[in-house]
Amino acid sequence: MIQIQNLIKAYNKEIVLNIPELTIEKGEIFGLVGNNGAGKTTLFNIILDLIVASKGSVTSNGINVRESEDWKDFTGAFIDETFLIGYLTAEEYFAFIAGLRKMSKVQTADFLDGFTDFFNGEILGKKKFLRDFSKGNQKKAGIVAALMGKPEIVVFDEPFANLDPSSQYKLRKLIKDFAAQHGTTFLISDHTLENIADVSTRLIILEKGKIVRDVPKTETTLQEIEAFFKPVVETDLF
Amino acid sequence: MNRNLFSLAWRETIRSAYWGKSLATSLGLGFLALYFSANFLFLGIFIPKILAEEFPNIDPVSKFNSILLGYFAIDLLVRQLMQKLPTVSFRPLLVQNVRRPQISHYLMLRSLLSFFNVLPFFLLVPVTVSMVANAHSGFEIFSWFLSVVILIFSNHFLAIYLKWRFNDAEYQFFILLAAFAGLFALNHFGIVDFSGALGKLLDLILVSPAIAFPLILLPVLLYMLNFRFLIGRMFLNMITTKQKEEKIRDYSWLDRLGETGRFIALELKLIWRNKRPRSIATMAIVFLSYGLLIYKDTNGHEPPEFLFILGGIILVGMFSISYGQFFPAWHSNYFSMLMCQRLKMKQFLRSFYMLVTVISVTSYFLTLPYALIYPKVIYTHLAMLLYNLGINVPVIFFIGLYSKKRLELNQSSVMNYQGVGASQWLAALPMMLGPIGLFYIVKLAFGTTAGYIGLGLVGFIGILCHSFIIEFFSKQYRKQKHQLIANYKNS
Numbered sequence: 001m002i003q004i005q006n007l008i009k010a011y012n013k014e015i016v017l018n019i020p021e022l023t024i025e026k027g028e029i030f031g032l033v034g035n036n037g038a039g040k041t042t043l044f045n046i047i048l049d050l051i052v053a054s055k056g057s058v059t060s061n062g063i064n065v066r067e068s069e070d071w072k073d074f075t076g077a078f079i080d081e082t083f084l085i086g087y088l089t090a091e092e093y094f095a096f097i098a099g100l101r102k103m104s105k106v107q108t109a110d111f112l113d114g115f116t117d118f119f120n121g122e123i124l125g126k127k128k129f130l131r132d133f134s135k136g137n138q139k140k141a142g143i144v145a146a147l148m149g150k151p152e153i154v155v156f157d158e159p160f161a162n163l164d165p166s167s168q169y170k171l172r173k174l175i176k177d178f179a180a181q182h183g184t185t186f187l188i189s190d191h192t193l194e195n196i197a198d199v200s201t202r203l204i205i206l207e208k209g210k211i212v213r214d215v216p217k218t219e220t221t222l223q224e225i226e227a228f229f230k231p232v233v234e235t236d237l238f
Numbered sequence: 239m240n241r242n243l244f245s246l247a248w249r250e251t252i253r254s255a256y257w258g259k260s261l262a263t264s265l266g267l268g269f270l271a272l273y274f275s276a277n278f279l280f281l282g283i284f285i286p287k288i289l290a291e292e293f294p295n296i297d298p299v300s301k302f303n304s305i306l307l308g309y310f311a312i313d314l315l316v317r318q319l320m321q322k323l324p325t326v327s328f329r330p331l332l333v334q335n336v337r338r339p340q341i342s343h344y345l346m347l348r349s350l351l352s353f354f355n356v357l358p359f360f361l362l363v364p365v366t367v368s369m370v371a372n373a374h375s376g377f378e379i380f381s382w383f384l385s386v387v388i389l390i391f392s393n394h395f396l397a398i399y400l401k402w403r404f405n406d407a408e409y410q411f412f413i414l415l416a417a418f419a420g421l422f423a424l425n426h427f428g429i430v431d432f433s434g435a436l437g438k439l440l441d442l443i444l445v446s447p448a449i450a451f452p453l454i455l456l457p458v459l460l461y462m463l464n465f466r467f468l469i470g471r472m473f474l475n476m477i478t479t480k481q482k483e484e485k486i487r488d489y490s491w492l493d494r495l496g497e498t499g500r501f502i503a504l505e506l507k508l509i510w511r512n513k514r515p516r517s518i519a520t521m522a523i524v525f526l527s528y529g530l531l532i533y534k535d536t537n538g539h540e541p542p543e544f545l546f547i548l549g550g551i552i553l554v555g556m557f558s559i560s561y562g563q564f565f566p567a568w569h570s571n572y573f574s575m576l577m578c579q580r581l582k583m584k585q586f587l588r589s590f591y592m593l594v595t596v597i598s599v600t601s602y603f604l605t606l607p608y609a610l611i612y613p614k615v616i617y618t619h620l621a622m623l624l625y626n627l628g629i630n631v632p633v634i635f636f637i638g639l640y641s642k643k644r645l646e647l648n649q650s651s652v653m654n655y656q657g658v659g660a661s662q663w664l665a666a667l668p669m670m671l672g673p674i675g676l677f678y679i680v681k682l683a684f685g686t687t688a689g690y691i692g693l694g695l696v697g698f699i700g701i702l703c704h705s706f707i708i709e710f711f712s713k714q715y716r717k718q719k720h721q722l723i724a725n726y727k728n729s
Contacts, residue, residue: 083575087511
């Protein structure tokens with residue numbers, strides 16, 4: 001589904017991302033973990049052609065993202081709240097995205113009906129602009145908008161951050177169900193190891209721009225990655 | 239004030255007002271500051287002479303005293319519009335080990351660091367030296383000077399109190415304006431003589447200086463008023479917007495225009511729901527009456543041609559120029575989202591083009607009544623309408639390619655230099671001077687009428703080529719996409 005070849009991103013000769021080869025298969029829920037500055041968002045931004053790599057290529061469904069814009073037809077993404085249009089209500093925002101994704105009004109209404117539980121009555125029917133929503137509710141609106149038009153690839157950067165605990169559980173289920181139902185490929189990064197270990201079918205640890213682990217999920221995956229991020233020697237900080 | 243807080247205030251002033259801006263903006267602002275200072279200085283130097291000539295029978299000092307209230311009234315209004323409140327800066331202090339009274343004092347002393355408190359001295363000092371000092375003794379001069387300074391600072395604290403009270407509710411400024419107009423009328427028609435009263439008081443101070451000392455109570459009282467207001471309200475909700483239900487207007491009728499309609503609807507919502515574009519649109523409407531200034535009947539003499547062209551640009555094209563100079567930065571906040579969507583650049587550009595066309599044509603018809611003063615306005619404005627759509631819009635597209643800064647949508651546009659870079663300063667020039675230059679070149683060769691025909695023709699050709707122009711620029715914007723995303727992210 002996605003092939004990455006010899007990918008290097010450098011700022012002023014400082015290499016922030018270096019991935020010689022990576023292939024993400026169709027239907028995979030690809031989980032990306034790593035500390036701040038590991039290059040997670042940079043990787044997603046390159047896949048979405050929002051920044052240009054210094055070297056190498058990203059091919060999505062056979063399309064080189066630098067050369068054609070056709071990948072946009074089957075890709076949905078939510079990176080951060082700048083993906084929202086703050087002066088629209090949630091309905092207006094969904095309608096705007098639906099228009100771009102060629103969904104009719106009926107289809108949009110049907111689609112949004114499926115998220116009633118996730119929205120928890122806090123998104124739709126509010127006479128409020130998205131900029132006045134809480135961070136968590138903004139995130140919910142962005143996540144659902146990225147799923148519009150049944151994309152084959154969905155990119156989420158830290159979707160669990162800012163969500164309340166029950167919404168986090170709902171989102172886990174939502175992603176897994178969506179992938180099972182539509183065969184969607186998900187690319188997800190997060191700092192909560194438990195969430196990411198739960199939803200992913202394959203886990204990657206990125207450190208200083210390099211892939212240091214790449215494992216399919218098993219029952220011990222969570223312990224493995226937890227062990228990876230734990231400080232080697234636990235000293236008393238205070 | 240605590241030394242830490244003092245250095246904080248200093249850094250905030252230095253880093254926000256001056257260094258934070260681009261070089262061009264700093265130069266532009268510096269020029270404006272110099273310009274106004276020089277104006278005040280000249281006025282201060284020449285005011286004694288002017289007063290002596292205009293009112294030979296009245297003591298110039300007394301006349302000056304009697305018009306001071308007018309100055310303070312205008313000062314108060316201008317401060318309402320332009321003076322910035324240091325409201326946001328208290329947020330990080332709230333949870334620190336600083337007591338609330340101290341934060342209030344800090345905010346108020348911080349607000350004193352304003353150009354509006356420096357400017358009047360350029361006028362006051364020369365007036366004191368050249369006019370008041372001639373007729374009075376040292377102590378009298380001192381107490382008079384002190385009284386005026388006290389009034390300046392009282393005005394400052396009154397202004398920030400009102401501003402804090404209004405807390406960004408735009409309509410309240412107009413209530414204030416109406417109240418001032420009412421007071422002005424009372425004063426003007428001699429019903430209540432406010433300005434004369436202040437004048438007499440200041441006259442009296444020059445005779446018996448001791449009267450000045452109770453005046454010190456005025457700024458102290460206003461300071462206390464501010465202080466009490468702040469202490470009671472220094473919580474986060476003072477700066478965050480009030481959570482109220484918005485009136486949501488429905489724009490779905492525009493969907494009938496297809497994909498372009500969807501973007502026009504987005505632009506309309508952008509303008510209507512955000513403070514900054516809204517105030518630009520309001521200004522464009524206000525400027526429709528600018529023609530009354532340009533096209534006034536000067537006993538048979540027609541104004542020079544360049545005024546007709548300038549009038550045409552401002553009246554017909556004000557909106558396109560002031561809104562267009564930030565194209566596409568209006569959408570900077572969610573630009574990367576747009577770039578992830580299946581969205582044709584062409585539609586994005588075309589919807590802007592259509593919006594500007596509709597507004598410019600409407601402005602043309604709205605300004606036609608000026609033809610009652612000068613009939614030629616019918617064709618001079620038409621020429622400028624064509625020029626604006628045919629040439630200025632492509633210029634806007636071209637400048638937009640080099641758009642550098644993200645725009646904060648929810649700040650008023652008056653004296654707001656957030657997101658202003660060199661390109662904005664450069665943008666206005668060719669759009670205003672270009673047509674004037676072109677006109678005079680053609681006029682030199684073929685005469686006045688040909689000059690207007692030339693302007694109209696060039697514009698008409700541009701309009702004929704509009705789909706080619708949009709096609710061309712949509713390619714350019716696609717190439718420039720990553721640069722724009724990076725610019726908006728880093729500003």
